[in-house]
Each structure stands twice: as C-alpha cells, then as structure tokens.
Amino acid sequence: xxxxxxxxxxxxxxxxxxxxxxxxxxxxxxxxxxxxxxxxxxxxxxxxxxxxxxxxxxxxxxxxxxxxxxxxxxxxxxxxxxxxxxxxxxxxxxxxxxxxxxxxxxxxxxxxxxxxxxxxxxxxxxxxxxxxxxxxxxxxxxxxxxxxxxxxxxxxxxxxxxxxxxxxxxxxxxxxxxxxxxxxxxxxxxxxxxxxxxxxxxxxxxxxxxxxxxxxxxxxxxxxxxxxxxxxxxxxxxxxxxxxxxxxxxxxxxxxxxxxxxxxxxxxxxxxxxxxxxxxxxxxxxxxxxxxxxxxxxxxxxxxxxxxxxxxxxxxxxxxxxxxxxxxxxxxxxxx
Numbered sequence: 001x002x003x004x005x006x007x008x009x010x011x012x013x014x015x016x017x018x019x020x021x022x023x024x025x026x027x028x029x030x031x032x033x034x035x036x037x038x039x040x041x042x043x044x045x046x047x048x049x050x051x052x053x054x055x056x057x058x059x060x061x062x063x064x065x066x067x068x069x070x071x072x073x074x075x076x077x078x079x080x081x082x083x084x085x086x087x088x089x090x091x092x093x094x095x096x097x098x099x100x101x102x103x104x105x106x107x108x109x110x111x112x113x114x115x116x117x118x119x120x121x122x123x124x125x126x127x128x129x130x131x132x133x134x135x136x137x138x139x140x141x142x143x144x145x146x147x148x149x150x151x152x153x154x155x156x157x158x159x160x161x162x163x164x165x166x167x168x169x170x171x172x173x174x175x176x177x178x179x180x181x182x183x184x185x186x187x188x189x190x191x192x193x194x195x196x197x198x199x200x201x202x203x204x205x206x207x208x209x210x211x212x213x214x215x216x217x218x219x220x221x222x223x224x225x226x227x228x229x230x231x232x233x234x235x236x237x238x239x240x241x242x243x244x245x246x247x248x249x250x251x252x253x254x255x256x257x258x259x260x261x262x263x264x265x266x267x268x269x270x271x272x273x274x275x276x277x278x279x280x281x282x283x284x285x286x287x288x289x290x291x292x293x294x295x296x297x298x299x300x301x302x303x304x305x306x307x308x309x310x311x312x313x314x315x316x317x318x319x320x321x322x323x324x325x326x327x328x329x330x331x332x333x334x335x336x
Contacts, residue, residue, distance in 0.1 A: 132184050170221060261273060
C-alpha cells in the first residue's frame with residue numbers, strides 16, 4: 001500500500017496541474033471511489049446538503065415504524081424463519097440476521113430520543129425479550145446469538161427505565177419495570193458462555209436499577225410492585241424444565257432480594273418481605289436462603305440456622321450457603 005504524502009508534498013504535486021486536470025482528478029476519485037468517498041466529495045461541493053445530511057443522521061428514528069419492524073423481525077425469529085423453516089426470509093437474509101438485529105437495536109434506542117417514546121420503549125422491550133429467549137432457544141444459526149448480535153441487555157434495560165423514570169416518576173417506573181426485572185434478570189448474564197465483548201459489558205439489572213431508587217419509599221414501591229407481579233405469575237406457575245429460566249426465578253433475583261432486605265427491614269414496608277419469602281412464585285433453595293437472611297436481620301438466628309441447614313441439604317456444595325452458615329455459627333456441612 002502506498003504511503004500517504006504529507007500535505008506540503010501533495011500540494012506541491014498538484015501545483016503544475018491546471019483547472020481541467022484538477023477537475024479530471026476529482027472526477028476520477030468521485031467515480032471510482034467508495035460510496036463514503038462520494039458522499040464526502042458531494043458534501044464539500046454543497047455545504048448546505050452536508051448540513052442537512054448531518055441533521056438527518058442525528059435525528060431520532062421513527063418510533064412507530066421501528067416498532068413495527070421489530071415486531072415483524074421478532075415474529076419471524078420465533079417462527080423459525082431465520083432457520084429456514086419457511087420462505088418468508090430468504091437464504092441471503094438469514095445470513096445477515098446480525099446486521100438486521102444491530103440496525104433495529106440502534107434505531108430503537110435512537111427512537112427513545114424522539115417524541116413517540118412509548119412506542120420506542122415497547123420496541124426496545126421486544127428486543128430484550130427476544131434476547132432473553134435467545135439464551136435458551138436457537139432462533140438463528142449461531143452458537144451464542146446474544147454475543148453474535150453484540151446486544152447488551154442491561155444497557156437496553158437502563159435506556160428504557162431511564163426514559164420512564166424521567167417522564168413518569170418512580171411509582172410508574174416500579175409498576176412497569178418490576179415485571180420486566182422478574183422476566184429479564186439472569187444471575188449469570190445473557191450470553192450462553194459468559195465471555196467475550198458482550199459479557200464483559202453486562203451488568204445485573206439490580207445494579208442498573210439500584211442507583212435510580214433514591215430513598216426507602218422508592219424501594220418500598222418496587223417491593224409492593226413485585227408482590228403484585230408475582231401474584232399474577234403464581235396463578236400460572238407450573239413445574240418447568242430445569243433449563244427454563246423461570247424454574248430458577250428466586251436465584252435470578254437473589255441479588256435484588258438481598259438489596260430489598262437491607263433497605264426495608266425495620267421500615268413500614270417490612271411486611272412485604274414476609275410475603276416475598278413465602279411467595280409461591282418463588283421456589284427452591286434460594287427462597288429458603290432469603291428467609292434465612294431475613295430471620296438473621298431480625299435477630300432470630302435460631303430460625304436462620306434451621307433454614308440454612310435446609311438449603312445445605314438441598315445444595316450441599318453451595319459456597320454462599322456455606323459462608324452464611326459460618327456467619328450464623330453453624331456447621332457448613334449438610335445435615336445427615
């Protein structure tokens with residue numbers, strides 16, 4: 001590849017050329033250059049056009065249009081169209097699903113800056129739902145679709161929750177974000193293998209939400225909203241496959257629940273914690289662990305030790321259970 005000339009040398013070589021020769025050189029560059037090069041030449045020739053093009057590029061995407069495109073994309077993905085199960089997606093389009101996903105995600109996040117924020121929020125929500133499903137289901141020909149799409153779920157969730165909080169306040173945020181938190185949170189992230197560019201940028205949704213909740217009333221509003229959201233889930237709860245994220249809902253929400261305990265014990269919202277630790281929509285040893293931690297915070301270590309012993313019996317090698325048993329002064333070994 002030829003090294004680029006310094007500015008002075010370049011101008012010195014241009015000096016002998018007359019106007020016609022310069023025009024010919026510019027025309028050759030315009031005609032044979034890349035599309036990006038042609039745009040830059042046209043912008044130089046027409047500054048008004050350049051200004052209008054920059055304004056259009058910086059304008060928010062259309063929320064309604066983006067929502068419809070994302071609905072179509074998600075519907076086709078769930079129907080297996082990108083795996084070739086029907087003809088609505090061409091073979092060439094199937095191989096370009098990453099580019100399509102990235103463009104839709106970019107437009108959806110851009111639309112959050114526009115006027116139709118409700119449709120933009122819904123568009124991002126659909127993409128996050130799809131990304132959460134992609135960890136368990138093969139919608140595209142990829143070993144790890146979330147990583148391949150370079151889609152960071154926690155960043156997308158933060159974007160829509162920030163918009164809802166600014167526009168509607170914490171109470172509405174609690175009503176709308178809590179069902180999403182329950183549905184979306186993953187204890188170990190959203191990529192299948194937990195490594196790479198996306199995994200390095202992921203945060204738990206608890207880490208995303210916590211800075212948005214400025215006081216006890218805000219945390220109480222979320223606890224109340226969670227109870228109502230879990231009530232709705234409890235009516236449809238059934239035994240799930242082991243690899244279904246809903247099977248381990250209490251584990252996915254463990255960090256969130258730990259923060260709720262720390263902030264709401266000894267407050268007027270404490271009764272909500274009793275409801276959570278007994279809620280039928282939370283199952284497994286993590287719910288028992290939550291009850292043990294609540295008993296300890298209340299000074300009832302006898303009940304806490306009994307509950308952590310049950311956790312260790314169910315999951316003998318769990319490091320967090322063993323550490324908490326030592327804090328309580330009981331044996332970290334499972335009872336015989």
